[in-house]
Amino acid sequence: MYNLKSSVAALVLLGQGISAQNSSFQNSSSSWDHSLYTSSPGVFPSPNTTGIGWEDALQKAKDWVAQLTLEEKVAVLTGEPKGPCIGNIAPITRVGFPGLCLQDGPLSIRQATYASVFPAGIAAASSWDRDLIRQRGEYLGAEFRGKGAHVALGPVAGPLGRSADAGRGWEGFSPDPYLTGIAMKETIEAMQESGVQACAKHWIGNEQETQRNPGLSPTNKTIEAVSANIDDRTMHELYMWPFADAVKAGVASMMCSYNRLNGSYACQNSKAINGLLKEELGFQGYVMSDWGATHGGVANAEAGMDMDMPGTITFFKAGTSYWGQNLTNAVNNGTVPESRIDDAAHRIMTPYFFLGQDQDYPLIDPTSGPINILGIQPYLDTFQYGEANVDVRSNHADLIRKLGSAGTVLLKNSNNALPLNKPKNIAVFGNDAADPENGLYSLSLTSNGDFEYGHLAVGGGSGTGRLTYLSTPLDALKARTKQDGTLLQWNLNNTLLTDSTPGAAFGAIYPYPDTCIVTIKTWAAEGYDKVNLLPDWNGTAVVEAVAGWCNNTIVVTHTSGPIVMPWADHPNVTAILVAHFQGEQSGNSLVDVLYGDVNPSAKLPYTIAYNESDYAFARITNSTELKLTEDPNAWQADFEEGLLIDYRHYDYYNLSVQYEFGYGLSYTDFSLSDVKIERLAPSNLTARPAAAATVPGGNPTLYDTLYEITVKVKNTGSLAGDAVPQLYLSQPVDASFGRTPTQVLRGFEKVALAAGQTRTVTFPLMRRDLSFWDAVQQQWIIPSGNFGVRAGFSSRDIQVTSGFKVL
Numbered sequence: 001m002y003n004l005k006s007s008v009a010a011l012v013l014l015g016q017g018i019s020a021q022n023s024s025f026q027n028s029s030s031s032w033d034h035s036l037y038t039s040s041p042g043v044f045p046s047p048n049t050t051g052i053g054w055e056d057a058l059q060k061a062k063d064w065v066a067q068l069t070l071e072e073k074v075a076v077l078t079g080e081p082k083g084p085c086i087g088n089i090a091p092i093t094r095v096g097f098p099g100l101c102l103q104d105g106p107l108s109i110r111q112a113t114y115a116s117v118f119p120a121g122i123a124a125a126s127s128w129d130r131d132l133i134r135q136r137g138e139y140l141g142a143e144f145r146g147k148g149a150h151v152a153l154g155p156v157a158g159p160l161g162r163s164a165d166a167g168r169g170w171e172g173f174s175p176d177p178y179l180t181g182i183a184m185k186e187t188i189e190a191m192q193e194s195g196v197q198a199c200a201k202h203w204i205g206n207e208q209e210t211q212r213n214p215g216l217s218p219t220n221k222t223i224e225a226v227s228a229n230i231d232d233r234t235m236h237e238l239y240m241w242p243f244a245d246a247v248k249a250g251v252a253s254m255m256c257s258y259n260r261l262n263g264s265y266a267c268q269n270s271k272a273i274n275g276l277l278k279e280e281l282g283f284q285g286y287v288m289s290d291w292g293a294t295h296g297g298v299a300n301a302e303a304g305m306d307m308d309m310p311g312t313i314t315f316f317k318a319g320t321s322y323w324g325q326n327l328t329n330a331v332n333n334g335t336v337p338e339s340r341i342d343d344a345a346h347r348i349m350t351p352y353f354f355l356g357q358d359q360d361y362p363l364i365d366p367t368s369g370p371i372n373i374l375g376i377q378p379y380l381d382t383f384q385y386g387e388a389n390v391d392v393r394s395n396h397a398d399l400i401r402k403l404g405s406a407g408t409v410l411l412k413n414s415n416n417a418l419p420l421n422k423p424k425n426i427a428v429f430g431n432d433a434a435d436p437e438n439g440l441y442s443l444s445l446t447s448n449g450d451f452e453y454g455h456l457a458v459g460g461g462s463g464t465g466r467l468t469y470l471s472t473p474l475d476a477l478k479a480r481t482k483q484d485g486t487l488l489q490w491n492l493n494n495t496l497l498t499d500s501t502p503g504a505a506f507g508a509i510y511p512y513p514d515t516c517i518v519t520i521k522t523w524a525a526e527g528y529d530k531v532n533l534l535p536d537w538n539g540t541a542v543v544e545a546v547a548g549w550c551n552n553t554i555v556v557t558h559t560s561g562p563i564v565m566p567w568a569d570h571p572n573v574t575a576i577l578v579a580h581f582q583g584e585q586s587g588n589s590l591v592d593v594l595y596g597d598v599n600p601s602a603k604l605p606y607t608i609a610y611n612e613s614d615y616a617f618a619r620i621t622n623s624t625e626l627k628l629t630e631d632p633n634a635w636q637a638d639f640e641e642g643l644l645i646d647y648r649h650y651d652y653y654n655l656s657v658q659y660e661f662g663y664g665l666s667y668t669d670f671s672l673s674d675v676k677i678e679r680l681a682p683s684n685l686t687a688r689p690a691a692a693a694t695v696p697g698g699n700p701t702l703y704d705t706l707y708e709i710t711v712k713v714k715n716t717g718s719l720a721g722d723a724v725p726q727l728y729l730s731q732p733v734d735a736s737f738g739r740t741p742t743q744v745l746r747g748f749e750k751v752a753l754a755a756g757q758t759r760t761v762t763f764p765l766m767r768r769d770l771s772f773w774d775a776v777q778q779q780w781i782i783p784s785g786n787f788g789v790r791a792g793f794s795s796r797d798i799q800v801t802s803g804f805k806v807l
Helices: 023-027 055-065 070-077 121-126 130-146 177-193 232-239 241-248 270-280 298-303 325-332 338-354 396-406 473-484 539-549 583-594 612-618 647-652
Strands: 087-089 100-104 151-153 197-203 227-229 253-256 286-289 409-413 425-429 487-491 515-521 553-558 573-578 636-638 670-679 705-715 721-723 726-730 744-748 751-753 758-766 772-774 779-781 786-792 798-805
Touching: 055 338, 070 325, 070 338, 121 130, 121 177, 121 396, 130 151, 130 177, 130 396, 177 197, 177 232, 177 241, 177 744, 197 241, 197 270, 232 241, 232 772, 253 270, 270 298, 286 338, 298 325, 298 338, 325 338, 396 583, 425 473, 473 487, 473 515, 473 583, 515 539, 539 553, 553 583, 573 583, 612 647, 670 786, 670 798, 705 721, 705 751, 705 786, 705 798, 744 758, 751 758
Parallel strands: 100 151, 151 197, 197 253, 227 636, 253 286, 425 487, 425 515, 515 553, 553 573
Antiparallel strands: 087 100, 409 573, 670 705, 705 758, 721 751, 726 744, 726 786, 772 779, 786 798
């Protein structure tokens, strides 16, 4: 039997800024010791790939690299800005290499013409539907391939979602690592089945946009990027977890992040890259920098970074590359061994050969060009181009519409307000309903001012997409109401709707509507974080104004993540739908749910709390003092909450919330019963996993199935619908190891059920699902004691419970 207390005898400081210690520092915020997170000892050398699972392709890569000169090898590692894609590895014509085309992003081949814009990661995760998420990945891969892109820069597990106000949370899936890990696996496997390399990003601790890069003080002194300071147990159980799933899925590449990690820039953090990613997780692919995240030549190479992107650029200004000729010089003067260059080239080329990109791969569509930040023209004439304006959309709109509906969460439905049944008169309010006034491409990295007027189907920055068309809520409602003979009216002016002048807001609405639909939104984009958690453009006041006038007000939100809803309990707010960023079919997806063509089944992938102050435990690091600092190291984000983000925080402290993680209503009802536990593990199971050669994902025994939990789910209503039973485990981890969550998600399944139908759902539990990370022993450990089994339809709608003891 494993004795938890035996591992609490010492403090261990790991290399490169991942601190392993007696986790009692997590017992209260006052015991957090910031001094343990200020330096980053090294883990060297960078391990060579052994091509596990890719052995034949690795040999091809080695044979190919052996033909190259040192300068050509370095060119394979260094981006070329004079190329047609957002990231380019230049062709080497001497050996017939056409180069590599890297393109954004996680929901679309961003800049391309005639490409689809899919629902954002957070919208896909809201479906809790593995099959639809996988199909999304398949279609994304097909579109990237069709445009001649070798590498798709996505999916996203970092940011995971520590902070509700983080600007890029919508690009990823969920603050729960298990749910995000499943979405990463399904997306990566499907994308790469199309022959496209996926790039999991951003490794690691990239949980805010504010001060993600170095800046300047008021006196022009360099102020370093924010340092995400994370303890070792939290790193493994929370932030690394979905990346481990990505590595196990065979992801070709990883993108290291802008931020510092425990004092060291993530792209030159050898503990994070060499130690955790390449050694512990057995990652066989290559690590590329985020664009401009390279801050050194030798340091980054030795730390395990394999590719510098986008090349001759520093802080988004033209300049000399840290790599390129400088890396060649470092090899020639003996500073960097050529074997490190060889391994990086092997890592880059192995997925290229494994996925067959050397065989009849489509040529680059020249209309999918880069942002061209530097204004560099013309492109190198060695790149080869295919047909321009290739239409890669196929029938993907059908899946986009289906996934959009499947990801629309019904939070409230009083008085059977929904589904709509040919109402006589509908009035639509709010600035999110109609066409975007300023066009269909929302790249903006700077502000939300350009997107006040019109529907938000996607956020901004490198994770956005170029819409070729957009189904808006108003357009979709026009089509449906015309079909039904319903009168449709609207007022989309938020300023007018919140005007206190009598009659200003509703004077033009006549006759009085049966149903009022209010559309509100929040803008979010790469480059900055949200300033509050209210809907933008005075959305709260709009809802309150309409609800004060209309006794059947349905609120629809298109948001980047959690917002507070002070109007949720208003008696005239009869229904609430959370739709996130649903892509090009957004309006049609919404109307399908409003009218019951699709029975809603989506669940929240995060928690909605009552007040902004309820999120204070993990807000982004930002303050007036920091903006005025002259201290180059002042920006420090101490992740003192440890494992307790999102529902884990609210459960641990027994706090009430507006809508809990995993919550979502249907137009029918479901029940759970008859929980059963079957042990598959041998009787002599040990707390520590057996020693085994590392494979992609880590120790392979971590993925052995040890238990199966089964429950019966029944549709007790009168309509067919999809249920999403969820499994939560409570772990018996000693408090001396820090604050262990009350429960963690360890299983879910979407189940289609006819009215009255019952089905049995099985949740397999792997060793990893039952283990916690012992920071002293540096090992995953199954604790002794009783595990609690809790199955239900949300984290707080637990319908059946049981338990078992493993050891």
